[in-house]
Amino acid sequence: MHRQGKYTIILDTAPSIVASAAVVGKLEGEGPLSEEFDSIFEDDLVGRETFEQAEAQLQYEATLRAMDKAGVTAKKTDMLFAGDLLNQCTASTFGNKSLAIPYACMFGACSTMALTLATACVFTESGACSTAVACTSSHFCTAERQFRQPLEYGGQRPQSAQRTVTGAGACVISAHRRECPSVTAVSYGAVTDLNVTDTNNMGAAMAPAAVQTICRFLSDTDTQPSDYDLIVTGDLGYVGSELMAELAEKEYGLDLSLNHVDCGKIIFDRESQDTHSGGSGCGCSAAVLNSYFMKRLRSGELSKILFVATGALMSPTTSLQGEAIPSIAHLVLIEKPDVGQKAE
Amino acid sequence: MHRQGKYTIILDTAPSIVASAAVVGKLEGEGPLSEEFDSIFEDDLVGRETFEQAEAQLQYEATLRAMDKAGVTAKKTDMLFAGDLLNQCTASTFGNKSLAIPYACMFGACSTMALTLATACVFTESGACSTAVACTSSHFCTAERQFRQPLEYGGQRPQSAQRTVTGAGACVISAHRRECPSVTAVSYGAVTDLNVTDTNNMGAAMAPAAVQTICRFLSDTDTQPSDYDLIVTGDLGYVGSELMAELAEKEYGLDLSLNHVDCGKIIFDRESQDTHSGGSGCGCSAAVLNSYFMKRLRSGELSKILFVATGALMSPTTSLQGEAIPSIAHLVLIEKPDVGQKAE
Numbered sequence: 001m002h003r004q005g006k007y008t009i010i011l012d013t014a015p016s017i018v019a020s021a022a023v024v025g026k027l028e029g030e031g032p033l034s035e036e037f038d039s040i041f042e043d044d045l046v047g048r049e050t051f052e053q054a055e056a057q058l059q060y061e062a063t064l065r066a067m068d069k070a071g072v073t074a075k076k077t078d079m080l081f082a083g084d085l086l087n088q089c090t091a092s093t094f095g096n097k098s099l100a101i102p103y104a105c106m107f108g109a110c111s112t113m114a115l116t117l118a119t120a121c122v123f124t125e126s127g128a129c130s131t132a133v134a135c136t137s138s139h140f141c142t143a144e145r146q147f148r149q150p151l152e153y154g155g156q157r158p159q160s161a162q163r164t165v166t167g168a169g170a171c172v173i174s175a176h177r178r179e180c181p182s183v184t185a186v187s188y189g190a191v192t193d194l195n196v197t198d199t200n201n202m203g204a205a206m207a208p209a210a211v212q213t214i215c216r217f218l219s220d221t222d223t224q225p226s227d228y229d230l231i232v233t234g235d236l237g238y239v240g241s242e243l244m245a246e247l248a249e250k251e252y253g254l255d256l257s258l259n260h261v262d263c264g265k266i267i268f269d270r271e272s273q274d275t276h277s278g279g280s281g282c283g284c285s286a287a288v289l290n291s292y293f294m295k296r297l298r299s300g301e302l303s304k305i306l307f308v309a310t311g312a313l314m315s316p317t318t319s320l321q322g323e324a325i326p327s328i329a330h331l332v333l334i335e336k337p338d339v340g341q342k343a344e
Numbered sequence: 345m346h347r348q349g350k351y352t353i354i355l356d357t358a359p360s361i362v363a364s365a366a367v368v369g370k371l372e373g374e375g376p377l378s379e380e381f382d383s384i385f386e387d388d389l390v391g392r393e394t395f396e397q398a399e400a401q402l403q404y405e406a407t408l409r410a411m412d413k414a415g416v417t418a419k420k421t422d423m424l425f426a427g428d429l430l431n432q433c434t435a436s437t438f439g440n441k442s443l444a445i446p447y448a449c450m451f452g453a454c455s456t457m458a459l460t461l462a463t464a465c466v467f468t469e470s471g472a473c474s475t476a477v478a479c480t481s482s483h484f485c486t487a488e489r490q491f492r493q494p495l496e497y498g499g500q501r502p503q504s505a506q507r508t509v510t511g512a513g514a515c516v517i518s519a520h521r522r523e524c525p526s527v528t529a530v531s532y533g534a535v536t537d538l539n540v541t542d543t544n545n546m547g548a549a550m551a552p553a554a555v556q557t558i559c560r561f562l563s564d565t566d567t568q569p570s571d572y573d574l575i576v577t578g579d580l581g582y583v584g585s586e587l588m589a590e591l592a593e594k595e596y597g598l599d600l601s602l603n604h605v606d607c608g609k610i611i612f613d614r615e616s617q618d619t620h621s622g623g624s625g626c627g628c629s630a631a632v633l634n635s636y637f638m639k640r641l642r643s644g645e646l647s648k649i650l651f652v653a654t655g656a657l658m659s660p661t662t663s664l665q666g667e668a669i670p671s672i673a674h675l676v677l678i679e680k681p682d683v684g685q686k687a688e
Contacts, residue, residue: 001577002476003471003473007446008474012510031487049665052661052662052665053665079532085432085660087431087660087661088451088453088662089451089657090656090657090658090659090661090662093535093657094667094670097535097670099535100535101532102351102532102533102534103458103533103534104450104532105450105451106448106449106450106451106453107427107432107433107449107450107451108448108449109432115449119448119463122467122470122472123466124468126345126470126471127345127346127347127470128347128353128470129347146661168367187446187558188446189446190444190445191440192446193441207598221443259565303580313432313437313449314432314434315431315434317430317431317490318396318432318434319398321394323438326438328436328447333624
């Protein structure tokens with residue numbers, strides 16, 4: 001492992017994502033990616049008693065499915081890197097506690113999948129772990145209650161607002177395997193704050209973070225956007241995606257729009273699902289990466305993607321106190337297997 | 345770096361804690377460790393407008409002082425690992441955002457200092473970082489408002505309750521230097537849950553986690569408690585410390601009481617400061633480690649300590665929903681400089 005440029009960590013041995021899994025709720029299961037997910041839960045409570053327990057259950061289901069596919073047990077897993085949007089990250093703690101895996105809890109808001117995946121890869125490459133799991137989740141009902149209003153209030157949301165995805169994604173990381181997609185570089189973001197205060201427009205708050213992290217990575221590695229099949233952000237939504245392209249053009253003279261896909265834009269159908277600016281929540285990019293994109297990397301349909309998850313790091317308290325929304329984006333470079341093609 | 349036993353990561357090159365700093369509030373500054381801290385803020389608001397801003401400021405002050413002592417700038421710092429008790433860890437984000445250091449936010453409740461320190465050491469040893477900062481904080485007034493009741497309610501607390509410390513601690517990690525204390529092993533804990541539901545008795549909830557992590561580490565490394573100058577927990581308080589000794593004796597036949605010190609017990613004077621079962625909050629072990637213990641490791645007065653910070657991972661929501669308090673403990677083995685003695 002070595003650093004390249006100021007912000008990028010090159011993983012010389014390229015740890016592999018040996019398996020991944022994604023589980024989602026009903027609305028997500030009715031969307032364009034319906035066929036991609038491992039499980040779709042029609043019941044918002046996932047058979048539990050509270051929405052918080054439901055979100056924890058989603059995380060457990062994702063972790064368990066990913067470990068099953070990888071053929072590893074919790075006992076054989078050295079570390080779990082997980083986090084979520086709930087206060088004190090309780091979905092991660094309660095969801096995974098029965099697995100009793102040594103646990104580093106991380107908070108990156110909607111950037112958490114990239115944060116936990118990057119860290120699991122650094123640990124695996126370094127020898128600190130043989131096998132690690134990265135996992136995250138979100139749930140529409142827990143997020144609405146905590147960040148906006150209880151569902152019963154029937155609050156209206158503007159077109160710039162995104163809908164928190166009910167879902168979880170997890171993946172298992174081990175030392176490099178030729179037949180699995182691998183992570184060859186990661187880049188941790190720094191906090192950006194362009195003084196956006198509208199909590200119904202997170203895309204605008206997060207766009208500068210995405211631009212900063214992507215452009216720093218491209219500069220560190222002396223590469224161009226066209227060197228990658230896709231730049232996958234999660235989850236700027238429609239408003240944030242446009243802003244990202246504008247900002248990158250204006251500040252760095254780079255066209256990021258040609259091969260840009262946003263997890264928040266593709267998880268729902270904009271017209272028929274009434275989800276305004278798209279999906280959000282850690283579960284959005286986690287579920288889309290660990291289903292749709294990982295399948296296409298495994299099959300070789302995609303060779304090389306930059307996965308850049310973005311997070312808005314405010315709390316309801318800081319927003320009520322008039323603070324702006326600080327944002328962050330973490331980046332993971334994922335490449336297809338060295339040889340052959342392997343379906344998951 | 346390599347793993348030893350099931351839970352322990354040995355840091356073969358032993359990254360060094362090149363500098364550390366601790367800042368605290370008024371009550372902490374009047375306690376037995378008064379002389380140890382870098383700064384004591386008499387004003388609960390630390391010159392800011394809200395308690396949340398005050399806690400963020402404490403974290404900034406600690407980070408800045410530690411970097412100053414280490415002779416590094418934010419620009420020369422590769423990574424910041426920070427977290428705190430506030431919802432969405434906003435003290436860490438808002439406190440450090442102006443430094444613009446690539447940032448991995450971690451949540452471990454009161455175990456956060458060990459969690460961020462361990463992770464900063466793994467990153468530094470692996471080559472992912474040259475220089476990293478680990479930092480955490482807590483504030484009595486933000487914690488009371490968020491976890492219990494606003495101060496204005498004048499709530500009474502039972503004798504088993506601990507008082508959240510107003511304070512922050514930070515340290516700077518770099519590659520091994522002979523004249524600085526070094527970290528030679530870390531061990532991440534798994535979640536324990538013995539079904540304690542009393543949020544006024546966190547010590548009881550956290551004691552099993554401390555016992556598990558310490559005993560697993562001793563087993564992995566084939567060592568005895570007496571092989572260490574001190575086993576420093578943070579922060580079980582009076583109630584939790586007694587329980588830890590009992591549990592270790594009962595479950596593992598180990599006497600952990602002989603060289604055990606708890607940060608929550610030594611930061612306040614039990615008799616004169618009316619702090620019930622002692623101090624708590626991430627800022628407690630962070631402030632005590634990064635002042636009192638680091639000074640004694642630097643001077644060679646202490647040779648080898650196990651720093652084991654414990655955290656209770658519930659949220660007010662999970663407690664109101666009747667869930668028990670899951671707990672965790674992370675461990676860091678810190679050793680004195682190889683040669684000579686150096687005052688900080």
